[in-house]
Amino acid sequence: MGKVSGRGGREPVAVDVTRAGHSAKERAYRHTKAAILDGSLPGGDLISEGQVAEVLAMSRTPVREAFLRLEAEGLLRLFPKRGALVVPVSPAEVEAVLEARELVEGHAVAKLCAAGEAERAAVVARLRDVLAEQRDASAAGNEQAFAEGDRSFHTVLVESAGNPILSELYASLRDRQLRMNLGSLLGHGPGRAEEILGQHEAILAALGPDRTSEAHGRLSEHLEATRTAVLGR
Amino acid sequence: MGKVSGRGGREPVAVDVTRAGHSAKERAYRHTKAAILDGSLPGGDLISEGQVAEVLAMSRTPVREAFLRLEAEGLLRLFPKRGALVVPVSPAEVEAVLEARELVEGHAVAKLCAAGEAERAAVVARLRDVLAEQRDASAAGNEQAFAEGDRSFHTVLVESAGNPILSELYASLRDRQLRMNLGSLLGHGPGRAEEILGQHEAILAALGPDRTSEAHGRLSEHLEATRTAVLGR
DNA sequence: CGAGATCGGGATGCATACAAGATGCATCAA
DNA sequence: TTGATGCATCTTGTATGCATCCCGATCTCG
Numbered sequence: 001m002g003k004v005s006g007r008g009g010r011e012p013v014a015v016d017v018t019r020a021g022h023s024a025k026e027r028a029y030r031h032t033k034a035a036i037l038d039g040s041l042p043g044g045d046l047i048s049e050g051q052v053a054e055v056l057a058m059s060r061t062p063v064r065e066a067f068l069r070l071e072a073e074g075l076l077r078l079f080p081k082r083g084a085l086v087v088p089v090s091p092a093e094v095e096a097v098l099e100a101r102e103l104v105e106g107h108a109v110a111k112l113c114a115a116g117e118a119e120r121a122a123v124v125a126r127l128r129d130v131l132a133e134q135r136d137a138s139a140a141g142n143e144q145a146f147a148e149g150d151r152s153f154h155t156v157l158v159e160s161a162g163n164p165i166l167s168e169l170y171a172s173l174r175d176r177q178l179r180m181n182l183g184s185l186l187g188h189g190p191g192r193a194e195e196i197l198g199q200h201e202a203i204l205a206a207l208g209p210d211r212t213s214e215a216h217g218r219l220s221e222h223l224e225a226t227r228t229a230v231l232g233r
Numbered sequence: 234m235g236k237v238s239g240r241g242g243r244e245p246v247a248v249d250v251t252r253a254g255h256s257a258k259e260r261a262y263r264h265t266k267a268a269i270l271d272g273s274l275p276g277g278d279l280i281s282e283g284q285v286a287e288v289l290a291m292s293r294t295p296v297r298e299a300f301l302r303l304e305a306e307g308l309l310r311l312f313p314k315r316g317a318l319v320v321p322v323s324p325a326e327v328e329a330v331l332e333a334r335e336l337v338e339g340h341a342v343a344k345l346c347a348a349g350e351a352e353r354a355a356v357v358a359r360l361r362d363v364l365a366e367q368r369d370a371s372a373a374g375n376e377q378a379f380a381e382g383d384r385s386f387h388t389v390l391v392e393s394a395g396n397p398i399l400s401e402l403y404a405s406l407r408d409r410q411l412r413m414n415l416g417s418l419l420g421h422g423p424g425r426a427e428e429i430l431g432q433h434e435a436i437l438a439a440l441g442p443d444r445t446s447e448a449h450g451r452l453s454e455h456l457e458a459t460r461t462a463v464l465g466r
Numbered sequence: 467c468g469a470g471a472t473c474g475g476g477a478t479g480c481a482t483a484c485a486a487g488a489t490g491c492a493t494c495a496a
Numbered sequence: 497t498t499g500a501t502g503c504a505t506c507t508t509g510t511a512t513g514c515a516t517c518c519c520g521a522t523c524t525c526g
Contacts, residue, residue: 024480048507059481064508065301071451072305074398078456080256081487081508096396103340163329165307166336169402257510281477292511297478314478314517 024058028066031056036075036086037178043088055111073172087178090123091132094230097176102223104170105154106216108161113212117159120207127204130156134200138193146193147181154198180230195225255419256292262300264289269308269319270411276321277436306405308412322413328417330409338401341394346445348393353440356393360437363389367433367466371426377424380414386427386433413463428458 032052035041049060049067056063070076077085084108087093112120134149151174158170199222206215239388242245255263266287268274282293282300289296300317302345303309320326384407391403432455439448 050507060508061480061482065298065479067299068298069305072302078508081506082489083507097400098399099396100402103336107336163332165329165333165406169333173398283477293478294510294512298509311478312518314476315519316477 021058024056024062025065026059028052028056029069032070032177033073033075036070037175039179041086041163043086043179044120045086046083047086047113052072062109062171074176089176091231093176093226094161094180096120096182097173098223098227100169101173101177102220104166104172104173105219105223108158108165109207109215109219110212111161112207113215114208119160123154123156123206124207125158127153131200131204136221148195150200164180164207192229196222199225252347255287257295258298261285261289261296262290262302264295265299266302266306266308266408269303270408271352272412274319276319276412278319280319281316307409312322322409324464326409327413327460328412330406330462331456333402334406334410335453337391337399338452338456339408340399341391342440342448345390345443346442346448347399347439350442352393356389357440359389360386360419360433364437368430371430383429383433390436395433397425410463429455431457439453 018066030156032041036119040175041047049063051058052066053063067078073080073185076114077087081087115123130149130152134146134153137145137149154174155167155170158169202218203215203222204216208215237380247426265274265280276278279357282296284298285299286293300311301307304311304317308320310320312318347355348356363382363385367379367386370378370382387407388400392400394400434449436448436455439451
């Protein structure tokens with residue numbers, strides 16, 4: 001294991017566990033995706049395989065595959081012989097993403113409400129843990145950790161439904177929304193964090209048998225707040 | 234897939250693979266996808282880029298990209314340095330697909346019930362057209378046309394919600410389910426076709442304001458029938 | 467006889483080469 | 497001045513070569 005390739009020095013060989021992070025394709029994918037999500041590559045930009053390949057010191061081949069994958073995720077749009085367009089975030093897309101989110105999360109919530117006592121308790125426990133972490137992050141003023149906690153909360157919720165297809169879709173939705181939050185999540189003050197925490201708690205508190213519609217309502221309120229926050233109000 | 238506008242409707246398929254003029258990548262994609270969906274490549278098979286490339290008389294590069302795309306759609310699973318596994322259809326996947334379908338279609342139905350009179354009437358008119366075609370196909374014993382009509386019916390329904398993300402997901406779900414229907418849709422007699430037509434009519438008839446739960450119920454019944462049919466009962 | 471080393475075939479991962487489409491601009495004719 | 501045309505250049509599409517990796521069959525040794 002850990003053979004140094006014949007060409008020039010590569011990165012240090014780390015543990016070879018399932019963490020497939022050091023294939024060129026993966027690096028190209030992560031790099032480009034990160035650049036799109038954090039706003040380094042603004043929507044509307046036209047980028048080329050060659051650019052990225054040069055920056056990452058690799059050939060166009062892995063970059064090409066990364067682009068293809070990003071197109072499937074809806075972050076890039078490939079134009080034949082012209083280049084790759086960083087899909088701009090439109091209000092319509094914001095709406096579509098939030099609608100899909102509400103649909104998927106609402107389904108998970110409903111399923112959870114209808115689930116057996118034991119299973120629901122287990123999920124609720126995990127949600128409480130995440131919520132506690134998020135509360136700590138908020139208190140510490142750690143925006144990054146807070147955002148991750150937010151993602152975890154919703155992800156745990158969705159995955160409790162046990163449907164891989166919906167989970168995967170949801171992950172993609174979150175990624176897309178990340179781009180939209182750029183100016184809004186960071187721009188709003190600490191009051192926003194408190195609001196989010198409160199809404200998460202409300203959802204959590206409403207999880208229970210025969211309370212489906214209540215839980216769904218709380219979720220809708222939460223996403224509605226997100227909507228107004230993202231749309232810049 | 235299949236744009237309804239533009240080129241003529243009933244066309245002898247089976248040519249689109251050999252049709253030059255499309256890119257090699259596209260040909261590789263269609264060829265492989267068709268082979269998976271129609272059962273020529275059974276689930277569990279391990280195929281290689283080289284095989285397909287040789288059959289289609291092209292290099293591995295476009296085939297590689299087609300494989301990547303098919304993996305994103307959940308039809309292939311790529312193993313590093315090993316090959317591409319045609320994902321076998323498991324009961325769990327059937328369940329996941331049907332659950333997701335019900336979620337998306339149910340959402341569309343609910344939205345349609347809540348929509349304005351004019352818009353709903355327009356969609357209903359289109360659905361009636363499709364249903365009529367499907368009825369004709371059934372009467373003519375044209376399995377192929379009947380299946381296409383079925384697909385159209387549900388697709389029109391979903392697209393009426395106006396959410397591209399959900400529409401795209403739905404298309405992918407239909408593709409996956411196509412594989413599951415191989416032995417079931419064709420195996421069942423004409424009684425099944427009548428049943429499907431009746432359920433489509435029932436859904437159509439239940440579309441209206443304040444009838445959301447009724448329409449949803451009809452839809453659930455329809456999908457439940459599909460479930461038992463697909464699962465071999 | 468069994469367990470580990472070894473070797474060969476097959477497949478992928480990536481780099482590189484080449485061809486062709488698309489675009490913008492300078493040039494030229496009317 | 498204006499519009500058409502040809503060219504330089506950028507970018508992708510595809511082919512091909514090589515290195516690497518994985519797996520199974522065989523061989524060797526205890």
